[in-house]
Amino acid sequence: MSDTTAHVGSPRYSAFNVIAGIILALGLVVTVLRFSGGLSSVTNLDDYNPWGIWIGFDLMVGVALAAGGYVTSAAVYIFGMKKFHSAVRPAVLTGFLGYTLVVIALHYDVGRPWRLPYPFIMQQGTTSLLFEVAACVALYLTVLFLEFSPAALEWLGLERARNWAVKLTLVLTIFGVILSTLHQSSLGALFLIAPSKLHPLWYSPFIPLYFFVSSVIAGLSMVICESSMSYKYFKDKMDDTHMKEKESVTLGFGKAASLVLAGYFVIKVIGIASDNNWSLLATGYGAWYLVELLGFVALPCFLYAVGVREKNITLIKWTAAWTVLGIVVNRLNVSWIAFNYHLPSSERYFPHIAEIVISIFLVTVGILIFRYIVTRMPILYEDPDYPQH
Amino acid sequence: MSISRRQFLGWLGAAGTAGAGAAVGKKAHAAASKRFEGYPDSDGVLFDSTRCIGCRKCEEGCQKVNELPEPDRPFDDLTVLEIKRRTRAGVYTVVNKYDTGENGKGTVFRKIQCNHCLEPACASACFVAAFTKTPTGAVTYDESVCVGCRYCMIACPFEIPTYEYDQPLTPKIEKCTMCYPRITQGLLPGCVEICPVEALSFGKRKDLLREARDRIQKHPKRYVDHIYGEKEMGGTNWLYLSGVEFEKMGMREDLGTTSAPELTHGALSIVPMVVGLWPVLLTGVYAINKRKEKINREEKERAVAEALGKANAEAQAKLSQTMEKAENDKKTEIDTAVKKALEEAAKKESDDKETS
Helix, strand or coil: CCCCCCCCCCCCCCCCHHHHHHHHHHHHHHHHHHHHHHHHHCCCCCCCCCCCCCHHHHHHHHHHCCHHHHHHHHHHCCHHHHHHHHHHHHHHHHHHHHHHHHHHHHHHHHCCCCCHHHHHHCCCCCCCHHHHHHHHHHHHHHHHHHHHHHHHHHHHHHHHHHHHHHHHHHHHHEECCCCCCHHHHHHHHHHHHCCCCCCCCCCCCCHHHHHHHHHHHHHHHHHHHHHHHHHCCCHCCCHHHHHHHHHHHHHHHHHHHHHHHHHHHHHHHHHHHHCCCHHHHCCCCHHHHHHHHHHHHHHHHHHHHHHCCCCHHHHHHHHHHHHHHHHHHHHHHHHHHHCCCCCCCCCCCCCCEEEEECCCCCHHHHHHHHHHHHHCCCCCCCCCCCCCC | CCCCHHHHHHHHHHHHHHHHHCCCCCHHHCCCCCCCCCCCEEEEEEEEECCCCCCCHHHHHHHHHHHEEEEEECCHHHHHHHHCCCEEEEEEEEEEEEEEECCCCCCEEECCCCCEEECCCCHHCCCCEEECCCCCCEEECCCCCCCCCCCHHHCCCCCCCEEECCCCCCECCCCCCCCHHCCCCCCCCHHHHHCCCCCEEEHHHHHHHHHHHHHHHHHCCCCCCCCEEECHHHCEEEEECCCCCCCHHHCEEEEEEEEHHHHHHHHHHHHHHHHHHHHHHHHHHHHHHHHHHHHHHHHHHHHHHHHHHHHHHHHHHHHHHHHHHHHHHEEEEEHHHHHHHHHHHHHHHHHHHHHC
């Protein structure tokens, strides 16, 4: 697409655009291979390891990191934190794109993607937690689409439709929180059925709760990251309100993240205690578990607190990035590293390069669409014709 | 009056039985907290590893009756037993060899195939309900609805279901069906029929359990005192006897007796609770904030009004004061003017008087 006017300070052949172009080309090649040769031609999946990084990263991590949408809209519209209002639209956009990419990724992973609606229209496997995940993700994608629509409708100049969409805000926000609570937790609950395959340090009856609480952490941290990235690359698109509120968003969300991380740390420790898994901490997996618990939960909890206390925006931003990495580590631990821990290393899974290509490809597509939208639609600024109520 | 106590209790009993009857449906009892002991009179297979000689005939029988692809190496090539194999696309069953190192028992063989759980994890996990626990005991799979998500493979504790990874657009799950089409016609499963040493016995599960106990009792030295599959993961229709610890034949003994649906029913049961309570909680929080905002606004308005009122009153007072002063001044002025006029008039009068 002609992108010349889109990105100020970035000519058509900037390093970013060239690299993105290469990734897109590679992604398309793998796409053709996947749909002509089957999963075995582009993945290292096998009968012992039916889920790879397309589920572990693209689905599990993708959904967690897209939690910013419900967290931010709940904070502003339900908990009445109006000073974060300018963060809602970018967060909802990030969430909407995140979920869209999750669904696209699923089309690569499942055998017959056109049958993805089957659980709703053919036979309902209501005993499956995957049914719950599918139902909630489908509904929540619709909710995010509607939550995002005012920005698009303002851009298109469809005032009446836009005003209708805005009226739905509160209902959509409540609906979004319910659906997110359910499917964020259910993604963890997917593993409840396999206690013999997931390492006991990660397997817990509380795993749905862990997934839900950590999705709040992921959402808060992603908003901070996204806001600082947007400031770096789309500063010219931000209006005065956004600029003014930006710092309070970082401080406020940093504070919230620190608190939720503290709670998360406590319930994780309670989980170890209730299963009496202390002795497992002394094993190799235990060491890795401690890296996750201390390095990616306790440490960012502390750093966020310090950053907020000293109003150190830089520290908060880096802590947010570290926390996001921690969420990636956690989801990959559950779905990959600690899954099938009982198998000998020759039967374990390691992603094929083509699997990694598709994951990077989808992230790149997400960034490009994000760029396309924020440079055109009123995301980082208010449309002067449509002042916020 | 007309209903006797006995009659009433009889009705209750009938209702109870009817309820239980209705509950024995076509699908597995997933997500129910009640324990499902298996369909009464369901079939099963007993595998006695002390009898198995590792001839791979069962693999051959399976391939023939299910019209599966020809094997990479012929079934009479026993060197494949040297490598550990598992079920895979096109292969419903394999026999593996294990060197146990136990004196007198040495090398043992184990046949691997679907165990046909009483409450199958695959059926519980499938979000299109493609798996069915049939009253015969066999767990069957319906390819026509399968999306290919492979969650059944994640869920299965015995690592049985396999997937056609090389099919780009029409991959399906494959696993042993206990020869469902054959057993419903009164035929034996392919593997059972071909076994030359009666290491496999087909029959009603409850009869097989009795038979297995009988063998253990008669030959306590030959067998370990455990029937694998009686309770594992809630019980399976395929049962195993062994002369060595099952662990030594690669069978997990740490699976526990909890069936797959029991593992997930807690999480599933919370769903409607969240749907019911979250809107109340969230609307409540919203209402509290709305009210707080309203009170804030009202307080602000009142404060402003008060301040305005006070300022007004002060201004009023000042005004009236000024007015009063002005009036007084004016009065004094008038008085002075009148006085002066009077004085002048008086003076003029006296002047006139003087001149006249």
